[in-house]
Amino acid sequence: MDIQVLGALAVRERGVSITPTAPKPRRVLALLALHADQVVPVSALIEELWAGEPPRSARTTLQTYVLQLRALIATALEQVAQDGAREAARAPRTAKDVLVTLPGGYLLDSHGGTSDVREFDRLAGTGHRAMDAGDFPGAARLLREALSLWSGPAFADVQGGVQLDMETRRLEETRLCALDQRIDADLRLGRHRELIAELTVLVSRYRTHENLHGQFMLALHRSGRRGEALDVYQRLRATLVRELGLEPSAALRGLQRSMLTAVPDAAAGTDGSAGDRLLRVG
Numbered sequence: 001m002d003i004q005v006l007g008a009l010a011v012r013e014r015g016v017s018i019t020p021t022a023p024k025p026r027r028v029l030a031l032l033a034l035h036a037d038q039v040v041p042v043s044a045l046i047e048e049l050w051a052g053e054p055p056r057s058a059r060t061t062l063q064t065y066v067l068q069l070r071a072l073i074a075t076a077l078e079q080v081a082q083d084g085a086r087e088a089a090r091a092p093r094t095a096k097d098v099l100v101t102l103p104g105g106y107l108l109d110s111h112g113g114t115s116d117v118r119e120f121d122r123l124a125g126t127g128h129r130a131m132d133a134g135d136f137p138g139a140a141r142l143l144r145e146a147l148s149l150w151s152g153p154a155f156a157d158v159q160g161g162v163q164l165d166m167e168t169r170r171l172e173e174t175r176l177c178a179l180d181q182r183i184d185a186d187l188r189l190g191r192h193r194e195l196i197a198e199l200t201v202l203v204s205r206y207r208t209h210e211n212l213h214g215q216f217m218l219a220l221h222r223s224g225r226r227g228e229a230l231d232v233y234q235r236l237r238a239t240l241v242r243e244l245g246l247e248p249s250a251a252l253r254g255l256q257r258s259m260l261t262a263v264p265d266a267a268a269g270t271d272g273s274a275g276d277r278l279l280r281v282g
Contacts, residue, residue, distance in 0.1 A: 001098070001113035003033045006120060006171070007151030009158050013098070016076035018069070023159050024049055025065040030158045032099070032108040034167055036115055041105040048163035066106060070095035116149045117171070123149075124178040136185045143182035150175060176209075183215050192222040203232065207239050214252050221259055229259055 004010040009026065011019050011033050020026050031048055032040055045062055046054050055061070073095040081092060093111070100107040127142035154171040155164055179202075186195055199216040206212055213236045220229035233248070233256045240246045247253075 001036070001108075001110040003036055003110060003113065003115040003117075004151075005030065005034055006116045006149050006154055008156050009033070013073060013076040014080045016079050018072040018076050020068060020072060022068070025068050026158055027161055027164060028062070028065045029069055029108075030155055030160075031163055031167075032106060033115075034117060034164075036108045036110045036118075039102050039105040039107050044163055045106070048161040051162050066099060066101075070099050073098045120146050120149045120178075121174075124174065127178065128181060131181050131185060136188045140182055140185035140189060143178050143185065146178055147175065147182060176206075180211050180215075183212075187215060187218055187222075192219040195219045196223060203236075208236070208244060210236070210249055210252050214255055217255060217259065221262070226259055226262070230256065233259075 001014075002010075002012045009019055009030050010017065011029060018029075020029060027048055028045055031045060042059065042062065046058050049062065049065075050058060077093060077095065077098070098109050098111070100109055123142050123146035127139045127146060130136075130139040130142055154168045158164060160168060183195060183199070186192075195215070196219050199212065199219055202212050203209070203216050213232055217229040217232050220226070220232065233252070236252075237248050240248060248256075
C-alpha cells in the first residue's frame with residue numbers, strides 16, 4: 001500500500017485507489033493513513049468525526065464507514081489479483097487484513113508499502129543530524145529531498161475535524177523546521193543570491209516568521225542589498241507590533257544592528273565581532 005497525505009490524500013493498494021469521495025469516510029481513512037501500521041483508537045476517530053458531540057449511534061456509524069472503506073479495499077484487491085498471475089499463487093489478503101479491527105481501535109496495515117510522512121521524517125531527521133555535524137552540503141540535499149515530498153498543505157482535499165486539524169498543524173511545523181534548516185544550510189554554502197526569490201515569497205506568506213525574515217535579510221545583505229535588508233526588518237517590526245503587540249527578538253535586533261554598522265566586507269564573512277558572525281552564519 002502506498003500512502004500520500006502531504007498534499008492531496010491518496011491511498012493505493014498496488015496502484016489501485018481505495019480513497020473514498022464521501023467526506024466522513026475520507027476523514028477516517030486520512031487519520032488511519034497518517035498513523036498507518038498503528039492502532040488508531042475509536043475515541044480519536046469519533047472525536048475527529050463529531051468534535052466532542054457524538055450522536056448515540058456514533059460507534060455504529062463509524063463501523064459503517066469502516067465497512068465502506070473495506071468495500072473499496074476488497075474491490076482493489078480483486079483488481080490486483082486479476083491483473084497479476086503471481087497474486088494467485090500467494091495467500092490472498094482480505095479487506096479485513098488491510099483494515100484491521102483490534103481491541104480499542106482500527107489499524108491500516110500498509111504491508112511494507114510507502115508513506116510520504118514516514119519518508120519525510122526519515123529524510124528530515126537525517127538532514128537535521130547532518131546539519132548538527134556541520135555537513136552543510138549533505139543537509140541541504142537531504143532536506144531539499146524531504147521537502148520535495150510535499151505537493152501542497154497536508155490533507156489538502158480533506159475536510160478535517162479536530163484530530164486532522166491538529167495533525168495538519170503539527171506536520172506544517174515539521175515542514176517549516178526542515179525548510180528553515182535547509183535555507184540555513186544554503187546560506188552557509190554561499191547560495192544567498194539563489195535564495196532571494198524563494199524568500200521573497202516565503203516572507204509574504206509567513207508575515208510574522210522571524211527566522212525566515214532574518215534569513216531574507218542575510219541573503220539580501222550578502223548580495224550587496226543592505227538597504228533592502230533593513231527594509232525587511234522594518235516591515236516585520238511594524239507587522240509584529242501591529243498584529244501581536246511584540247517587538248522583534250533580541251537575535252533579530254542584533255542582526256539589524258550588525259547590518260547598520262557592518263564594514264563593507266562584513267557580508268563576505270570576516271572573523272570579527274559577534275555582529276559579524278551573525279552576518280556570516282545567520
